Amino acid sequence: MTAQELSSSDYAVVLVNLGTPAAPEVPAIKAYLNQFLSDKRVVDYPDWLWQPILQLAILPFRSRKVAKAYQSIWWPEGSPLRVITERQVNALQQRLPMPVRYAMTYGEPAIGNTLKALTEQGVKRIVILPLYPQYSATTTAAVSDQVGDFLRSCRNQPEIRFHKHYHQHPLYRQALAASVRQHWQQHGQADALLLSFHGIPKRFVELGDPYEAHCFETAAQLAEDLGWPQDKVIVSFQSRVGKEQWLQPYTDQLLQTLPAKGIKNLQVLSPAFAADCLETLEELSVENKEIYLHAGGESYQYIAALNDSSPHIDVFAAIVQQQLQGW
Numbered sequence: 362m363t364a365q366e367l368s369s370s371d372y373a374v375v376l377v378n379l380g381t382p383a384a385p386e387v388p389a390i391k392a393y394l395n396q397f398l399s400d401k402r403v404v405d406y407p408d409w410l411w412q413p414i415l416q417l418a419i420l421p422f423r424s425r426k427v428a429k430a431y432q433s434i435w436w437p438e439g440s441p442l443r444v445i446t447e448r449q450v451n452a453l454q455q456r457l458p459m460p461v462r463y464a465m466t467y468g469e470p471a472i473g474n475t476l477k478a479l480t481e482q483g484v485k486r487i488v489i490l491p492l493y494p495q496y497s498a499t500t501t502a503a504v505s506d507q508v509g510d511f512l513r514s515c516r517n518q519p520e521i522r523f524h525k526h527y528h529q530h531p532l533y534r535q536a537l538a539a540s541v542r543q544h545w546q547q548h549g550q551a552d553a554l555l556l557s558f559h560g561i562p563k564r565f566v567e568l569g570d571p572y573e574a575h576c577f578e579t580a581a582q583l584a585e586d587l588g589w590p591q592d593k594v595i596v597s598f599q600s601r602v603g604k605e606q607w608l609q610p611y612t613d614q615l616l617q618t619l620p621a622k623g624i625k626n627l628q629v630l631s632p633a634f635a636a637d638c639l640e641t642l643e644e645l646s647v648e649n650k651e652i653y654l655h656a657g658g659e660s661y662q663y664i665a666a667l668n669d670s671s672p673h674i675d676v677f678a679a680i681v682q683q684q685l686q687g688w
């Protein structure tokens with residue numbers, strides 16, 4: 362069958378993000394963290410070692426600690442990550458003639474159920490866009506694993522196009538630079554920009570994960586696009602979990618050193634997140650701000666994720682169009 366023989370109702374688009382608890386309460390958080398931290402793409406220790414630690418030590422304590430953080434950022438409509446993802450879907454749906462859905466790697470709506478529902482309504486070709494500009498096996502490959510699990514369960518498989526990463530996409534570059542320029546128009550420039558990416562264990566990079574390189578490329582491109590010196594665009598990694606060494610420098614530790622180096626006014630963004638979430642609204646905007654101001658920083662401004670801004674939706678629409686043209 363050629364693309365010309367198919368109508369737009371034969372196609373669909375699925376945006377995928379990480380997932381978030383159903384409610385900011387301990388039982389829902391425990392269920393979410395259990396699924397998330399049992400994924401071998403995220404934590405690769407053998408089950409006999411990891412599962413007792415996870416079930417007995419991590420889930421009971423972390424769920425209680427994280428519940429407070431979730432409660433502090435939760436919106437009346439729900440988890441910010443979910444609400445923003447739904448807005449992104451609605452905005453992208455305005456630009457495309459085929460159904461646009463979203464799925465979450467952990468929690469609901471599950472990737473397999475979303476793909477199943479689409480194929481049951483007759484969809485034959487599906488573009489899957491994981492909402493991670495930088496590829497990591499911990500995030501993007503976790504999506505493709507679940508797509509593979511779904512395909513394995515199918516007699517009559519849909520055709521799939523899977524978009525691996527988009528940090529180099531010209532429209533993504535433009536959207537990121539425009540968000541910083543817009544912030545500058547309202548607040549002026551700071552001494553430096555800190556790009557705080559979600560971290561991953563260093564060992565994963567040593568095993569071949571290109572995530573760290575993608576993060577540094579994102580930073581170098583942003584400096585170039587803003588016409589700013591590279592050394593004023595600083596990279597760090599946040600949200601580490603556990604005892605292993607993660608990518609460095611760690612955001613919280615770096616922030617303590619910047620004021621003494623003369624960087625007293627800081628603007629911070631987190632280009633690993635396509636939507637604001639717990640890690641940006643709480644860890645980066647509240648916790649890390651306190652650390653920096655306590656260490657002698659004078660001003661600390663968080664620049665929001667691209668969320669459902671029009672330039673961001675343009676990126677998604679362009680990627681989908683490019684994938685469709687390949688058919």
Ligand SMILES: C=CC1=C(C)c2cc3[nH]c(cc4nc(cc5[nH]c(cc1n2)c(C)c5CCC(=O)O)C(CCC(=O)O)=C4C)c(C)c3C=C
Nearest residue numbers: 379380381382427442497499500559561602633638639640
């Ligand atoms: C333990 C290992 C983890 C790895 C590896 C990891 C990579 C990773 N995560 C994101 C994006 C998000 N992570 C979010 C929350 C979150 N992340 C981890 C752990 C790892 N992440 C945990 C345990 C949690 C839950 C909160 C907590 O307990 O601290 C979120 C936010 C979800 C929300 O509900 O708002 C996102 C998004 C990326 C991009 C990434 C690697 C590149």
Ligand SMILES: [Fe+2]
Nearest residue numbers: 379559600640
């Ligand atoms: Fe994470």
Ligand SMILES: [Fe+2]
Nearest residue numbers: 600639640644
């Ligand atoms: Fe965190």
